[in-house]
Amino acid sequence: MSAPALESSRIVSDTYRAVMRHLPTGVAAVCATDPITGVQNGMVVGTFASLSMEPALVTFSVMHSSASWPKIATSGTFSVSLLAEDQQQVCKALSAKGEDKLRNIAWSESAWGTPHLNGSLAWFDCRIEQQFTAGDHVVVIAGVLDMTPAERASSPLIFHGGRFGSFREAA
Structure with a gap:
């Protein structure tokens, strides 16, 4: 027996959003340096995930209107x-509309020429x-060129139910 055809009209976007709010997501910043202007650009994604180990691939999605x-x-x-859990202001700055979003954010340039945001839990190039x-x-599907864990212990920044939070292990 085949599956019924997908009828998007049966799923109301507000209801979909309300149901998906129950799923916590990690918060990741995607950043690059414009090869022509040299300006650093950044944005936040809540869909970053491992896709494959061999080869090392990651994935995320972004609104086509971004x-x-x-x-x-x-x-x-x-x-x-x-x-990390204490980087909510970084997240808000990168979520804002506008140019040069990394202007007031501390970052270091990686060996690949990409901005690594200081204080993060880990970095991928x-x-x-x-x-x-x-x-x-x-x-977006991307190959991992390099990765670095943080030198500090912290909980990840998590987005859940329309709010930021962090993960705490049960006692």
């Missing part, structure tokens, strides 16, 4: 900084392997 992603994508390489449209998003 003004930040095309600027980042032109570089071909970018960094992903996994944000990545190269875009594939992009494709899925619904109202662009799905």
Whole structure:
């Protein structure tokens, strides 16, 4: 027996959003340096995930209407900084509209020329392997060029139910 055809009209976007709020997501910053202007660009994603170990691939999705992603994508390489629980202001700064979002954020340049946000839990340097449209998003698949764990212990920044939080282990 085959599955019924997907009828998007049966799923109301507000209801979909309300149900998905129950799923906590990690918060990651995707950043790059524009190869022409030298300006650093950044954005926040809540969909960053491991995709494959051999080869090492990661994935995330971004709204196709994003003004930040095309600027980042032109570089071909970018960094992903996994944000720590005390980096809510970094997240808010990168979520705002505008240019030069890293202007007031402390960062260091990686060996690949990508911005690593100081204080993050880990960093990945990545190269875009594939992009494709899925619904109202662009799905990005990237190869991991390098990765570095943080030198400090902290909980990750988590987004859940429309709020930021952190993970605490049960006693």
